[in-house]
Amino acid sequence: MPFKHFLLPALLVFSFSAIGQTTYPKITGYFGVVHPIVTFSEDETTLNFKDYYAVGFPTGINIWKSSKIGFSFEIVPNIRAEDGISKVNSLLFHPGVLVALGNGYTFAGRAAFETNGRYGVTPVFNKTVIKNANSSYYVAIPLPVRFGNDHPANFTVGFQFGIAF
Template identity: 50%
Template sequence: MNRLQLISAICFLLFHAAAYSQSISADSLRHANSIPDKHVYPEVKGYIALVVPVYTFSSEGNAFNGEHSFVIGNPWGINIWKSKRFGFSFEFTPFLKIDNKENKVSNVLFHPGILYRLGHEYTFIARAAYETSGRYGFTPIINKVLIRTPHNTFYVAALLPVRFGNNHEPSVTPGIQFGIGF
């Protein structure tokens, strides 16, 4: 063992021992027990989900998802709650396109937004949308928590993506999302 490794190991052991050997006075215990259990913000939560676009409305032609190919997305995100009602969200969603010829990642969506809790387990989410396909737009979402446990939430969301750009006509594609928050 060279000198640098030895010094690093000694420093680690000293830091480790100091970190876990702090004493607590009876006065600090009395004070800690008197603090009310209060929710602290900001609060950071994560989630993972599956999203299925249902039907696309466009002047270029309307279509059900699955009519020619099936598209499903897998959103991954972080919600940063600044208060009981208001927060920010950052989401990435890869979309898989499945048809008779091939299965591939067809698009990745960057989907930042704002969160507003409406009450009764409902949340309104307004997202900007930037797709690797060259499309952009916005997505209003209504989210409903179905099951809440001490560590997770299981939810369903109705979304209405509106997209523009990349030499295509504007489109609206209602969809449904199922997910778990943690």
């Protein structure tokens, strides 16, 4: 078999096998809306939507080192509305590690540094619910734990949804 007759089929097989593969590192961005649902501390249990309304807008960049692990940096402006007054309550800096769990699930283990003086960690469980060619939609359950600023430690359960691209 002449070399040129061997080379063409080999190139076609290689070309088709490379289609759909992802090159790493892979960079993605996202924007979402997060609602804290309930917050527990030693002093009290508070519910969002009852006496106040709090909402955050997580915006970030994910850098995937491989299909299994990555780094994420997120910034979240948090707004609180209470007694007819709304304001940016804090700005959250939220770096973390991403671990792909399979079937569209991802775990994010984040450090948390808030401009209101609070700090802590936020484990986040994320699920891609709709995946398109250029974007995907996700839902997530963030579980922030916060300390500092002369307040008791607290634990919050939240709900987040958004778009990644």
